[in-house]
Amino acid sequence: xxxxxxxxxxxxxxxxxxxxxxINFLIVFLIAGGFIALSIIFKWPVWIxxxxxxxxxxxxxxxxxxxxxxxxxxxxxxxxxQEIELQHGVFIVKRTLVPMIRVQxxxxxxxxxxxxxxxxxVTVSTAATIHEIPALQLEEAEELRVFISRLARVADEDV
Amino acid sequence: xxxPKKLHPISAVLNALKQLKEMIIPLVAFVVFGSRGxxxxxxxxxxxxxxxxxxxxxxxxxxxxxxxxxEENELRIEYGIIVRKKRYIPLERIQSLDLSEGIxxxxxxxxxxxxxxxxxxxxxxxxxxxxxxEEAIAINNILQDxxxxxxxxxxxxxxxxxxxxxxxxxSGKELLMLASTSGGVGVVLSAVIAFISQFDExxxxxxxxxxxxxxxxxxxxxxxxxxxxxxxxxxxxIAVISTMLKYANxxxxxxxxxxxxxxxxxxxxxxxxxLKRVQAVRITExxxxxxxxxxxxxxxxxxxSGNKDESARVTILPFIKKNKIHDILQxxxxxxxxxxxxxxxxxxxxxxxxxxxxxxxxxxIAMLFLLKIWGLLFLLLLPLSAFWSYLVYRDAGWRVDGSQxxxxxRSIVKHTVFMSKNKIxxxxxxxxxxxxxxxxxxxEATVKSGLGGTGGEVVDLExxxxxxxxxxxxxxxxxxxxxxxxEKPEM
Numbered sequence: 001x002x003x004x005x006x007x008x009x010x011x012x013x014x015x016x017x018x019x020x021x022x023i024n025f026l027i028v029f030l031i032a033g034g035f036i037a038l039s040i041i042f043k044w045p046v047w048i049x050x051x052x053x054x055x056x057x058x059x060x061x062x063x064x065x066x067x068x069x070x071x072x073x074x075x076x077x078x079x080x081x082q083e084i085e086l087q088h089g090v091f092i093v094k095r096t097l098v099p100m101i102r103v104q105x106x107x108x109x110x111x112x113x114x115x116x117x118x119x120x121x122v123t124v125s126t127a128a129t130i131h132e133i134p135a136l137q138l139e140e141a142e143e144l145r146v147f148i149s150r151l152a153r154v155a156d157e158d159v
Numbered sequence: 160x161x162x163p164k165k166l167h168p169i170s171a172v173l174n175a176l177k178q179l180k181e182m183i184i185p186l187v188a189f190v191v192f193g194s195r196g197x198x199x200x201x202x203x204x205x206x207x208x209x210x211x212x213x214x215x216x217x218x219x220x221x222x223x224x225x226x227x228x229x230e231e232n233e234l235r236i237e238y239g240i241i242v243r244k245k246r247y248i249p250l251e252r253i254q255s256l257d258l259s260e261g262i263x264x265x266x267x268x269x270x271x272x273x274x275x276x277x278x279x280x281x282x283x284x285x286x287x288x289x290x291x292x293e294e295a296i297a298i299n300n301i302l303q304d305x306x307x308x309x310x311x312x313x314x315x316x317x318x319x320x321x322x323x324x325x326x327x328x329x330s331g332k333e334l335l336m337l338a339s340t341s342g343g344v345g346v347v348l349s350a351v352i353a354f355i356s357q358f359d360e361x362x363x364x365x366x367x368x369x370x371x372x373x374x375x376x377x378x379x380x381x382x383x384x385x386x387x388x389x390x391x392x393x394x395x396x397i398a399v400i401s402t403m404l405k406y407a408n409x410x411x412x413x414x415x416x417x418x419x420x421x422x423x424x425x426x427x428x429x430x431x432x433x434l435k436r437v438q439a440v441r442i443t444e445x446x447x448x449x450x451x452x453x454x455x456x457x458x459x460x461x462x463x464s465g466n467k468d469e470s471a472r473v474t475i476l477p478f479i480k481k482n483k484i485h486d487i488l489q490x491x492x493x494x495x496x497x498x499x500x501x502x503x504x505x506x507x508x509x510x511x512x513x514x515x516x517x518x519x520x521x522x523x524i525a526m527l528f529l530l531k532i533w534g535l536l537f538l539l540l541l542p543l544s545a546f547w548s549y550l551v552y553r554d555a556g557w558r559v560d561g562s563q564x565x566x567x568x569r570s571i572v573k574h575t576v577f578m579s580k581n582k583i584x585x586x587x588x589x590x591x592x593x594x595x596x597x598x599x600x601x602x603e604a605t606v607k608s609g610l611g612g613t614g615g616e617v618v619d620l621e622x623x624x625x626x627x628x629x630x631x632x633x634x635x636x637x638x639x640x641x642x643x644x645x646e647k648p649e650m
Contacts, residue, residue: 082634092591097633102584126584127461128612129605 175218471609
C-alpha cells in the first residue's frame with residue numbers, strides 16, 4: 001500500500017493565498033475597469049460591460065475562493081529519514097519523491113505577506129531539480145531546513 | 160614548464176574568426192537593412208570595414224595577452240585585454256583534456272585543448288585555442304604524473320600500462336546509412352530558407368524569371384516543381400556530406416575508467432567521459448531508422464563544460480543495430496540491462512488520440528474559416544494525427560530491472576532511457592482528473608545532465624504500474640505487487 005504524505009501545510013497559508021489572490025484580482029479588476037470605461041466612452045454595446053462583470057465575478061470566485069482552497073486541501077508533504085515526499089496540484093495531482101541523499105541544499109524564503117503571517121517557503125534543490133513547499137510555519141520551516149541539511153550531509157554523495 | 164607561454168599565433172586568426180562568427184548576423188542585418196535607409200552606401204561600407212579591422216585587432220591583441228604555464232601543480236592562465244584575468248586550475252582537479260583539430264590547425268600540427276574539470280558550475284574550465292600537438296601531449300603527461308602521485312603511486316614506481324579497448328568503430332556502410340537517415344536535411348533546408356528570406360530583395364527575381372518565363376510559359380509549374388525538387392535534393396546531399404564529415408572515423412574506446420570518443424574528418428574531435436560521470440544511457444530511433452532496427456546511443460553525463468552548444472548529451476554509438484547495443488555496453492556500464500518493456504494499456508490509446516486532435520482541431524477550424532471549402536482538405540489531419548498518436552502510444556513503456564529503470568516514449572524520435580536508481584534525482588507521478596477516471600497515471604524520472612536535468616516522462620501508463628515504479632524508487636514504502644488506487648483525498 002502506498003501512503004499519502006501525512007502533513008498538511010499551515011492553515012494560515014490559505015489566508016496568504018487568498019490575499020495574493022485578492023492582489024491578483026485587483027490588477028485584473030483595474031484592467032477590466034479600464035475596459036468598462038472605454039466601452040462607456042466609445043458607446044460599445046451594453047452586453048460587453050455585462051460580460052466583463054460576469055468574468056470578474058467568476059475570476060474572483062476562482063482565484064480568491066476556490067483555487068486556494070483546492071490547493072491547500074491537496075497539498076501534503078512528509079519528510080522521512082530517507083526521503084521527502086510531496087503531493088500537490090489543483091487539476092493535475094503530482095506526487096514527488098526526493099531521496100535525502102540527492103538533496104544538495106535547502107533554502108527558506110519569505111515575502112512580505114508570508115512574513116506578516118510568520119510563514120516561509122522551503123525550497124529543496126537536488127543536482128537537477130528544485131522542489132518547493134510553500135508557506136510552512138516559520139519554526140517548522142526552520143526545523144525542516146536544519147533537519148534536511150543534517151540528513152543530507154550524513155548521506156554520502158555519489159553524483 | 161613555469162615560463163609563461165603563448166599560444167600559437169594562429170590562435171589570433173581563430174579568435175578573430177570566432178568573434179566574426181558571433182557578429183555575422185547583426186552585421187548582415189545591418190548591411191541589409193541599412194542599405195534600405197537613406198544613409199549613404201559609403202558610410203555602411205566604411206562601418207563594415209572598420210568593424211572587421213577591429214575584430215582582427217581584437218584577435219591579435221587577445222592572442223598577445225593570453226599566456227599559460229604550469230606552476231606549483233596548477234595550470235595558470237592569464238588573459239583579458241582591458242581587464243586582466245587570471246585563472247588557476249589545480250592539476251588534480253582537471254578531469255580530462257579534450258583535443259580537437261580544425262582545418263586551420265592541421266597544416267601546422269596544432270590542436271585545440273579543452274580543459275574539463277569536474278566542477279559542477281562549469282566555472283573553472285579553459286580552452287587553449289591552438290598549441291602544438293607535442294605541447295598538448297607534454298601537458299597531458301604532466302597531468303597524468305600528478306594524478307598518479309595523487310593516487311598514491313610514487314614517481315619512480317612502475318605505472319601499470321593503460322588498459323585500452325576499442326568498443327566501436329563506424330564502418331563505411333554504417334557511416335553512409337547514418338548520414339542518409341539523419342534528420343540533418345531539415346536543418347540545412349531551414350537554413351537555406353532563412354538565408355533566402357533574408358536576401359529576398361537582393362535576388363533579382365524579375366530579371367531572372369522574365370526570360371525564363373517566356374520559355375516555359377506552358378510548363379511553368381513543372382519547372383518550378385523541378386526547381387523545388389532539385390533544391391530538396393541538394394539540401395539532402397549537403398546534409399549527408401556534412402554528417403559524414405562529422406562522424407567519419409567515429410571510434411569509441413574504453414581507456415581505464417574513461418570512454419574516449421574520437422571522430423571527424425576535416426575537424427578531428429576527441430572527447431573523454433569518465434565512466435563515473437555517466438548518469439543515464441539514452442537510445443533514440445528516428446522514424447526511418449526504427450523500422451530498419453538501427454538506433455543511436457547517447458550518454459547523459461554530469462558536470463562537463465557547461466557550454467550551451469556542447470550539451471551534456473554525448474553520442475557514444477551514432478549508428479548501430481539495436482540488438483548489438485546491449486553486448487557492447489553491458490560490461491562497461493554498471494547495471495545496464497535491456498529488455499522488453501511493459502506497454503501502456505489499450506484504454507490509454509484514446510487519450511493519446513485526443514491529445515493529438517487537440518493540437519490539430521484548432522488548425523482545421525482556422526483553415527475552414529480561411530479557405531472555406533478547401534479547408535475541408537485539412538480534415539485529413541484527423542486520421543494522420545491519429546496515426547501519429549498510435550506511434551506515440553505504441554512506443555510508451557516501462558521496465559524495472561533490479562536497480563535500473565527503463566522508460567520509453569516518443570517525442571519526435573523514440574527515446575529509450577536507462578536510469579539506475581542511484582542516479583535518479585527525483586521521481587514524479589502525475590494524475591489529471593480524466594486520468595484518474597480511467598485509472599491511468601504519468602511517471603517522470605529526472606537525472607542530472609550537464610548543469611541541469613533530463614530524463615523521461617511516460618504518459619498514461621497503468622496506474623498500478625506507475626505505483627510499482629514509485630514504490631520501487633521509494634526507500635520507505637515497501638515495493639508491492641498489487642496496489643489499490645491512491646486514496647482519494649477528500650474534496
